[in-house]
Amino acid sequence: MKDRALSELRTEYESQRALNRDEERRRLEQASALDPEIGRLTESRRRLFQDNAREAFANPTKARDISGSLADELQSIARNIRGRLIAAGLPEDYLQPVYRCPICRDFGYVGEPIHEMCDCMKRRVYAKLCHDPGLGIAAEENFGAWDAGVFDPAPLPEEPRGQRAYMIRARALCERFANSFPNNEKHNLLFTGASGLGKTYLLNCIAQRVLERGYTPWKLTAYELMGILRDSYFERGDPQRAQLVLDTQLLIIDDLGTEPIQENLTIPQLFHVFNERRNRRLSTIVSTNLAPTEIQARYTERLASRLLDQRTTIFLKFIGKDVRLNLSE
Ligand SMILES: [Zn+2]
Secondary structure, eight states: OHHHHHHHHHHHHHHHHHHHHHHHHHHHHHHHHHOHHHHHHHHHHHHHHHHHHHHHHHOGGGHHHHHHHHHHHHHHHHHHHHHHHHHTTSOTTTTSOOOSOTTTTTSSEEOSSSOEEOHHHHHHHHHHHHHSTTSOOOTTOSTTTOOGGGSOOSBOTTSSSBHHHHHHHHHHHHHHHHHHTTSOSSOEEEEESOTTSSHHHHHHHHHHHHHHTTOOEEEEEHHHHHHHHHHHHTTOSOHHHHHHHHHSSEEEEEEETOSOOOTTTHHHHHHHHHHHHHHTTOEEEEEESSOHHHHHHHHHHHHHHHHTOTTTEEEEEOOSSOHHHHHHO
């Protein structure tokens, strides 16, 4: 799955580089039409460069002197071009190389001799993976479509507000979180409360907003997550998916507590995920039907201390009546 996304992206980057060259040519033609001297200077700079490269190659001992005087000459041509561009009413950097990403110049990879994927490429890989069916981000569930009307406005027993007022506040908190991602004061969110109170919908809203903002969320159920971790433990399946669990900028785990617990596997693996992501300051959002005491009982004190850490986690308790029941009434 990741391989296909990668090869699609390599093709996309290649055509982006071709578009960049086209744009450079178009700009040069435009500038030369306004001031033909700009075209001549650009051409002489190119030739100067080429001839010197040839000479340096043929005579390496002289190469240093050449490069000194060449640099002066190139600089003076560049100054001349800049001045002419401004006089023609164009930006002075108009004929600089064109690219979308200044780090990899649209090659998608950085580093010599070791090639590493550029962040711009990583973001696109993840975005592609997240849009793949089965990766859980429902585009139609977003903050704009979120409807307070499905929640009961009547006051709740032993609560200062009704469910609707409560949910409006929850939505605002989630939207703030998604808008300031990844610079949140607290990196993690924990949704608790029974099924049918709108937790999953808000998770989707956050995922969608974060994705729109160019980051890489991945939402999956605890059941799916354990499947991936189990496969990786037994060295089957796609190892890149297990790596993505650790690498994705925002991991969203829905329905924690509904997955089966496998002895010596579930808890150490989950601990590894939460611990690793915490060390790398990557955000994790968890929704669960379990109360904090139940989390401790099910997942050990050690894992619970990661999940329930108030210094890094915002807690959001969902209360009230099952919205799905309301809808069918
Ligand atoms: Zn890049």
